[in-house]
Each structure stands twice: as structure tokens, then as C-alpha cells.
Amino acid sequence: MNKTKNAAFAYSYLLPSAILTLVLGIYPIAWAFRYMFYNYKGYGTARFIGLDNFTRIMHDSQFWDSVVNTFVYAGGKLLLSIPLSLLLAAILNRKIRGRQLLRAVFFMPTVISTAVMAVVFFTIFNSYNGILNQFLIKFNMSSSGIDWLGPKHAMLTVILVAVWGAVGNYMLLFLAGLQNIPEDVYESSSLDGANKIQQFRFITLPMLGPVLQMVIMLAIINALKGYESIMVLTEGGPAGKTEVMFLYLYKLFFPVGGSSASTQVQEFGYGSAVAFVSALIVGMISVIYFYASRRMNRID
Amino acid sequence: MKKQLLLASLSTVLAFGLAACGNSNTAENSGEASGSGNAPGEKTKISYWTGDRHDADFVKEKVAEFNKTNTDGIEVELVVKGDDFDTALDLSFQTADAPDVIRVKENTIGTFYKKEYLAPIDEYLSDEMKAKFPEMANLNTFDGKRYSLPNYGTTMRLVYNKDLFAKAGITNPPTTLQELVDTAKKLTEAGKADGAYGFAQNFKNPPSALGRSARVIAEMSGFGGFGYDFKTARFDFSGFKPIIEAFKQIKDDGSMLPGVESLDIDPLRAQFAEGKIGMYLSFSSEPGVYSTQFPAKIDWAAAPAPTIDGKAKGASGFLGGQWLALSSKSKHKDAAWKFMEYMYSDSILTAYQENGYGISMVPSISAAAKTPEVNGIEGFLPNQYDGVWPVYPTVAPEGMKSDDAFFKYMLNGGDLDATIADLNKRYNAALDDAIKNDGLKAEPDPGFDPAALAGKFAK
Numbered sequence: 001m002n003k004t005k006n007a008a009f010a011y012s013y014l015l016p017s018a019i020l021t022l023v024l025g026i027y028p029i030a031w032a033f034r035y036m037f038y039n040y041k042g043y044g045t046a047r048f049i050g051l052d053n054f055t056r057i058m059h060d061s062q063f064w065d066s067v068v069n070t071f072v073y074a075g076g077k078l079l080l081s082i083p084l085s086l087l088l089a090a091i092l093n094r095k096i097r098g099r100q101l102l103r104a105v106f107f108m109p110t111v112i113s114t115a116v117m118a119v120v121f122f123t124i125f126n127s128y129n130g131i132l133n134q135f136l137i138k139f140n141m142s143s144s145g146i147d148w149l150g151p152k153h154a155m156l157t158v159i160l161v162a163v164w165g166a167v168g169n170y171m172l173l174f175l176a177g178l179q180n181i182p183e184d185v186y187e188s189s190s191l192d193g194a195n196k197i198q199q200f201r202f203i204t205l206p207m208l209g210p211v212l213q214m215v216i217m218l219a220i221i222n223a224l225k226g227y228e229s230i231m232v233l234t235e236g237g238p239a240g241k242t243e244v245m246f247l248y249l250y251k252l253f254f255p256v257g258g259s260s261a262s263t264q265v266q267e268f269g270y271g272s273a274v275a276f277v278s279a280l281i282v283g284m285i286s287v288i289y290f291y292a293s294r295r296m297n298r299i300d
Numbered sequence: 301m302k303k304q305l306l307l308a309s310l311s312t313v314l315a316f317g318l319a320a321c322g323n324s325n326t327a328e329n330s331g332e333a334s335g336s337g338n339a340p341g342e343k344t345k346i347s348y349w350t351g352d353r354h355d356a357d358f359v360k361e362k363v364a365e366f367n368k369t370n371t372d373g374i375e376v377e378l379v380v381k382g383d384d385f386d387t388a389l390d391l392s393f394q395t396a397d398a399p400d401v402i403r404v405k406e407n408t409i410g411t412f413y414k415k416e417y418l419a420p421i422d423e424y425l426s427d428e429m430k431a432k433f434p435e436m437a438n439l440n441t442f443d444g445k446r447y448s449l450p451n452y453g454t455t456m457r458l459v460y461n462k463d464l465f466a467k468a469g470i471t472n473p474p475t476t477l478q479e480l481v482d483t484a485k486k487l488t489e490a491g492k493a494d495g496a497y498g499f500a501q502n503f504k505n506p507p508s509a510l511g512r513s514a515r516v517i518a519e520m521s522g523f524g525g526f527g528y529d530f531k532t533a534r535f536d537f538s539g540f541k542p543i544i545e546a547f548k549q550i551k552d553d554g555s556m557l558p559g560v561e562s563l564d565i566d567p568l569r570a571q572f573a574e575g576k577i578g579m580y581l582s583f584s585s586e587p588g589v590y591s592t593q594f595p596a597k598i599d600w601a602a603a604p605a606p607t608i609d610g611k612a613k614g615a616s617g618f619l620g621g622q623w624l625a626l627s628s629k630s631k632h633k634d635a636a637w638k639f640m641e642y643m644y645s646d647s648i649l650t651a652y653q654e655n656g657y658g659i660s661m662v663p664s665i666s667a668a669a670k671t672p673e674v675n676g677i678e679g680f681l682p683n684q685y686d687g688v689w690p691v692y693p694t695v696a697p698e699g700m701k702s703d704d705a706f707f708k709y710m711l712n713g714g715d716l717d718a719t720i721a722d723l724n725k726r727y728n729a730a731l732d733d734a735i736k737n738d739g740l741k742a743e744p745d746p747g748f749d750p751a752a753l754a755g756k757f758a759k
Contacts, residue, residue, distance in 0.1 A: 039737070041696060041738075042390065042415060043411065043414040043415040043416070044414060044738060047737055056698055059698075060698070060699065061699065061700075062699060062700055122562075126559060126562055126567070127558050127559025127561075127562060128557055128558060128559040128563065128567070128571060128576070129571070130559075144558065145558065147558060147559055147561070149559065149561060149562035150558075150559065150561050150562070151561065151711055151712075154561075154562075233562070234504070234561075234562060235504055235505060237503070237504060237506070237561055237562070237707075238503070238561035238562070238707070238711055239561075239704065239707055239708035239711045239712065240700075240704065240708065254387050256505055256507070264386065264407065264408075264411065265411075265694060265695070265696040266390075267696060
């Protein structure tokens, strides 16, 4: 009886969030699942077209270009943000003056809205009157400035902005992991003659394994799904150079305007199919990573 | 345990309470819908949604005046949306929170009609109004029913920096593509030392950039502005070839403002107002922008867009034919119409033009209203080249859209003929699909003469 009562309590607590998940999570997914097989532009009758949307994806070079861009963007973001945040965490885990303030400062970008952050960075990086170019020109480091958001540098710029936004968050997670490593392990290794680098390589990294695995996992998913700051900075341009998978998807549902009605046609059916394939790609990469990194979860 | 029980009950009550609130709200609204919900003295509240910002102060003032003076107890809430207007409207119709009156444009009214957002207004139109406001197929009338009435139209022009022209020793704005390329080069030579360049467009959004530049050059030269040929009822983008090549030449010459790839229209205007841009092409909303939003520090003017070879074989698009529309979901259609009737009154339409917010497309207003007192507007007034083009068909081609493909060529080069052939193939496939499955009507008109469209609005 007591067990039944407890279960009833548990379910009653779960009910509100279950309803929200059902309405805001499951229902839209079910909606998208249905429309994957339809040609639907948001008006008129949705027309069943079987697997045509998936055949279209196979030949959609814009989509596959966006997948490649996503890998470049995510790869760049991970390669820079993970070591940087680990380094920062290691430094700020030491007893240095002002470390609490520094932790707050580095964490601050996580609190700021991505759109606001991107607008600020736009004023720094834009080529025609950006702060960075004015600085470079003033101090004779460049004669006419650098086209930071142009075809050659746009991807690098959006990666740098993403790294700035992510480092503080991962740093905090690493910091929590570092604080769980017992101090006496370091002390005994010192007695055995281990230097700082050896301590980091043979104690910190292995004992941080589970946290590292989780942080990288989060970072991979976030990087593959991220598009908000890119939308503000470049809208995926120039000429698709920074168009990532989820930005391409967003534009299928909410086209970026123009004066032709044709540039504003919403593709709900095709967009749903692209959403499914994109989710599949993110899911597959996450599973592969999880499988490949399972050793990190063991603290020997 | 009691505490847990209490919390659980509270959560359930709150969840159901929220649902119940929704229900009671619906019931209240249905009561209003029947016309019996309003208590005596209670106002009938309607909402008007617009995406226009250039006339926001004027419209706000007129709405306040209507709320104060109307004797029918109607209160209008004005909602000015940003670039998310279409998305917000879609959501509002999904959530039964749709506005009563909607601002429609030439590139949205067709879609809103298909989405069944609009209600016909024929039953409200007096004979006088029917005669006063021109009926325009697919611009305000669909399948024989009227859904909106015109107010102002938008012309497209080459906007140029007179100070920079004088500095470069150039007296006249370019009239051909070659002159456009050469002028951009000369202006850059004269202004580069001060950070000024000959030409710019807002290429952060290629459809917006080419929709206000390549479009008007193509239309003036006799080609459909979005690649559609009304004579054959097929897409043929070959008319864009010299235009895109000229833009690429300007970029390759170094005569285009650095960073145009990330330039939106407002930052472009801000740069022009500062004197950093020699020329660009845009709509007749620019004079208002330079008098209030970005006060121009330079002397500037507007001229007809250049043509491919100096010969005007078509008409410079005069865009408009619609303004306000009645929402199909409005529960207060009579009240909404009263507000629309007020907004379409002679005094407001006349003031709209005279204050420089737009150029009237209503013949009786156009004949009587004075020229707006806004610097630069004279260059935008309808001339012998302006004309209303038929509505271009809306299609959804697979793959890259024409504007993106052209901008990609401008940046990376490649085979423009192959790009055009590919666009023709994909757009015509989408056209055939829309004809077959969406009931789109696209009939060839061998006698179509784009030059005959021009000049009908010139004073």
C-alpha cells in the first residue's frame, strides 16, 4: 500500500513536466515525423510524396555543404575551447589571488544571451567600421583592415566567437571535476618525485576522465546544433561559407526575406525531413563518441 | 508525507487551473464574437499589426486620434513588428491570437490569401470606394474578390552621393551598366583616401540586396525582375547575366565597399549617410530614412536605375497596390472595417504622401496631394519609367535560390552561363510542379510588352 502511495506521489510530481514534454517535445516531433513524407508549404493541402524529400536530401548540395561546414565549425570550436577551458580551470583551481573574481569573469559570457553577444562581436569584427579593424589600422598593423566576415575569414571568426561563449561554461565543469581530486594523491606523487607536468598527465587527466567525457559530449552536441550567433554575424554567408546544418534547417522553416515571394516560401515538409536527417547525424556522432570514449569513464 | 500530498495536489490544481483559465478566456471571446459580450460602455478592442517602421510615428498618432474620436467605442491596439512580422503572424494564426487588421505587401498578400488569413472586403465597399481605389489582380484582388486597397507605392532608384560625384568630377549619374562600373571606379579613386567607395549593396542578405538592385535594372531593361518571362510563362534568368557580371566587375575592381558580404541595409544606410558610399540602389523609403533615422551628412539625390545598354525596354517596378487587410479570424470585423475606412480617408492618405511616407497610388489623392517636403523625395516621384508589373509566380525551387547563386558567382567566379542554365532548369521544374499540384496559373502572353507598363503614374 505504502509502495503504491509512493508511486502515486512520484507520478503526480512527474505529471506537470510530462504534460509539458508531451505538448512541447513529443507532439512537435510527431508532427515533424508525419510531414517528412509530405510536400507542405504552410498553406493549401499537404501532399503525400512518400520518400521524395529524402531523395531530395541526397542531391541537396547546399545541405551537404552545410554538414561539412558544421563539422569544420564544431571541430574548430572543440579543438580550441576544450584545452583552453581545461587550462583555465587548472590555473583557477590553484590558490591564486582574485581567483573567485576571475572565475566569475570567465563564466560571464555563458550568462549573456547569444544574440546580444553576437551583436557585440559584430560591432567588433565587421569589416567596414569594426572596432578591431580600426585598431589594426590605427596601430599600422594593417593598411586597410581585414575582412573578418568575408569569404576567407568568416568561419574562423564565428568559431572564435563560439569559443568565447563556451569556454567559461566548460571551465566551470572542469573546475568542479578538479576539486573532486583528493589533494593527498598529488602530495604522495610529489614525494615520489613527480613534477607538475607528470602530475597533470598521470593524475589530473585520468581522474578527470568521467568529467572530461561528459564535457566533450556536451560540447560536441552544442557545437553541432549551434547556429544562433552565426545567424546574427553572417546569416550563413558569405555565399554559404558559414551556413551550418541547423541554420540551413531554420531557413527552410523561416526563410530570410527578400522582395520576391519565392524567397519566402516555407518548406515544412522538406524541412521536417532535413530536421530528421540532421538529428540522426548529431545522434550518430554522439553515439560513436560515447562508444569511442568509454575508457575515459574508468578511473584506474 | 502530508506536505508531499499538499504539494502534489497544488501542482495538479495549478496545472488544471491554467487549462481552466484558457477555457474561460475562450468562452469570453466567443461571447464577444457573437456581439453580445460587450457590456454597455465597454470598448471593442481590435488590434492592427504592421511591419512598417518608417511611418510608425505617423500611424501611431492617427491610431491615437481614432481611439479618441470614434463614437463606436472602438479601441485599436497598434502592434509594430520587426523583421519577424511574417513569422509572428503565422504563430498568431496558430494560437488563435491573430490581429484584426493586417498590413499586407505585394510579396505577402498572395501567401496570406492562400493561407486564408484574409477576409474579403467587398461587402463593406461603397460604390464610391470601389471607383476611387484601383482594383489590381493578384495585388489586392484574388479570384474576383477584393482583400485590400492601395495607399502608397514604392519606386526603386539609384541613390547617389552628390558630394562624392562632385569630388570625382562626375556630373551625371550612370545610365548604363558600363557607366555604373566606370563611375564606381572613379568615385573610389576620388574617395578611397577618406574611406569612401563607389558602390555597395546589402549583400549580407542577397535576396534583399539583389531584390532592390538587379531586379530594377532587369525590369527597366525589359526582363522580369525575378527571372520570370511573362511572354513565355517560363523562367529565364539570362537577362541577369550582364547585371551580375557588372556587379562582379565592380567588386573585382575594388570599387565596392569592403565588407559588403556582412552589410545589412541599415548599416549600409548609416555608411551612406556618413559619405562612405558613392552609389547604391534601393526603394523610395530612403528619403524618410535620411531625414529621421540616419540624418545624412552629405548632399545626395536619386536617379532612375541604369539599364543594361541605356535603352529602357521595360518599366521600373512601382510596388504596391495594397495596404491594410481584414483578418479572416477577426471577431470584430465591422469594427475593424471602421478603422480601415478611417485609415483610407482622404485626409490620412493625403497627409501620408505630403509627409513623405510614401507616394500615393490612389489617382484622386495623387492628383491633389502636394509633393512631400522631404529632402531627396523628388528623385523618387513616379516618372515615365515607373510601372506596375504583373505579380510574379511564387515557386519553391530545389537547391540554391537565384540570388544566392548569383552572389556566389560574384564572390567565387565560375561559369555564369552554367549557373543560369541550372537556375532555369530548377525554377521551371518548380513552376511545373506548382502548376500541377498547387493550382498555380501561368499562361503565356505573347503580346506582353513590358515597356507599355511604364509612365501611367507620372504626373
